[in-house]
Amino acid sequence: MTAPVVIFFVLAAIAVLGAVSxxxxxxxxHSALSLIVVMVxxxxxYLLMGAEFVAAIxxxxxxxxxxxxxxxxxxxxxxxxEERTNFSGLATYAGxxxxxxxxxxxxxAIVSSGRSLPAPAPSGALTSTKTLSLLLFNEFVYPxxxxxxxxxxxxxxxxxxxxxxx
Amino acid sequence: MVPTNYYLFLSAxxxxxxxxxxxxxxxxxxxxxxxxxxxxxxxxxxxxFSQSLGKPDGEVFVLFVIxxxxxxxxxxxxxxxxxxxxxxxxxxxxxxxxxx
Numbered sequence: 467m468t469a470p471v472v473i474f475f476v477l478a479a480i481a482v483l484g485a486v487s488x489x490x491x492x493x494x495x496h497s498a499l500s501l502i503v504v505m506v507x508x509x510x511x512y513l514l515m516g517a518e519f520v521a522a523i524x525x526x527x528x529x530x531x532x533x534x535x536x537x538x539x540x541x542x543x544x545x546x547x548e549e550r551t552n553f554s555g556l557a558t559y560a561g562x563x564x565x566x567x568x569x570x571x572x573x574x575a576i577v578s579s580g581r582s583l584p585a586p587a588p589s590g591a592l593t594s595t596k597t598l599s600l601l602l603f604n605e606f607v608y609p610x611x612x613x614x615x616x617x618x619x620x621x622x623x624x625x626x627x628x629x630x631x632x
Numbered sequence: 633m634v635p636t637n638y639y640l641f642l643s644a645x646x647x648x649x650x651x652x653x654x655x656x657x658x659x660x661x662x663x664x665x666x667x668x669x670x671x672x673x674x675x676x677x678x679x680x681f682s683q684s685l686g687k688p689d690g691e692v693f694v695l696f697v698i699x700x701x702x703x704x705x706x707x708x709x710x711x712x713x714x715x716x717x718x719x720x721x722x723x724x725x726x727x728x729x730x731x732x
Contacts, residue, residue: 474634478642485649485669494661494722501665504646508672511642514634515683520675520691527698532668532705539709540661543716548659549723561655569648576640597688606692613699620703627710 473514481507494545498536505529519595639680646673660712660724664705671701 484503491497505528512521602610650670657663675694682690716722 468633470634471638474638478638481642482645482649485646485653488662488665488669489649489653489656494659494665497657497659497662497665501669504669505672508676511639511676512679515639515679517679517683517691517694520679520694523695523698524675527702528668528672532702535705535709536661536665539712543661543713543722545659545661545722548657548662550658561652564655565648565651568651569644572644572647573641576637576644598691601688602692602695605689606696609696613696616700616703620706623707624710627707627714 470514474511477507477510477514480504481511492547494540494548495537498533498540501536502529502533505533519598636680636684640677643673643677643680646670646676658723658725660715660722660727661709663724664708664712668701668705671697 481504484500484507487500488497488504491500505524509521509524509529512518512524647670650666650673653666653669654663657666675697678690678694678697682688682694712722715727719727721727
């Protein structure tokens with residue numbers, strides 16, 4: 467096995483363990499910290515593939531901004547341990563089969579059609595931020611402008627929601 | 633080099649774990665984290681395809697997914713704060729006003 471494959475398996479194991487830990491932890495703050503582990507491992511995988519800008523954005527926005535927001539809300543609401551309820555029989559009986567079926571379907575599709583895909587470019591051939599920004603501000607400039615409206619709507623929505631009625 | 637299939641398999645596994653978390657967890661904040669996990673799995677597949685095909689379009693899409701996820705997290709957590717204030721519980725099973 468070459469070095470990139472070893473690094474891939476280490477990072478993939480960290481990501482999967484973090485995701486399993488997210489499920490097994492009872493306290494929401496522990497789940498949030500597990501999710502941060504998954505995100506940092508994914509950022510490492512992006513770097514391995516040569517997507518440096520996406521890796522930086524992953525850490526700054528996901529690992530930084532969004533998860534800090536989550537942790538703030540958990541602390542603000544003083545969220546304690548999850549209580550166990552048995553209201554939903556559907557989850558207990560159909561949950562695992564459903565997830566296994568979806569994962570199996572995706573994996574089967576990959577096996578049947580993914581063989582023709584070429585391997586990613588060798589490391590060192592990074593997607594330069596210049597290429598990415600040229601694409602973003604030429605070809606995808608309308609979606610880019612629309613996202614600013616989306617964020618504006620989100621800001622207004624949160625202000626309306628968070629306001630106490632008087 | 634690492635074959636693209638490996639990344640796609642990891643993406644499928646993370647998506648499946650996200651579904652498991654979404655179905656089994658009872659805390660509404662953890663459900664939101666499960667959604668974020670699934671979005672991350674999709675992002676991984678996007679970047680893998682983009683690198684494998686040599687087109688940076690996929691990475692631009694990842695940026696859009698991250699922007700939408702940020703907006704969704706902000707609005708969703710605002711809604712969570714409101715429900716927690718009104719129902720005095722974070723358990724999704726106790727938020728059942730729309731149930732007959």
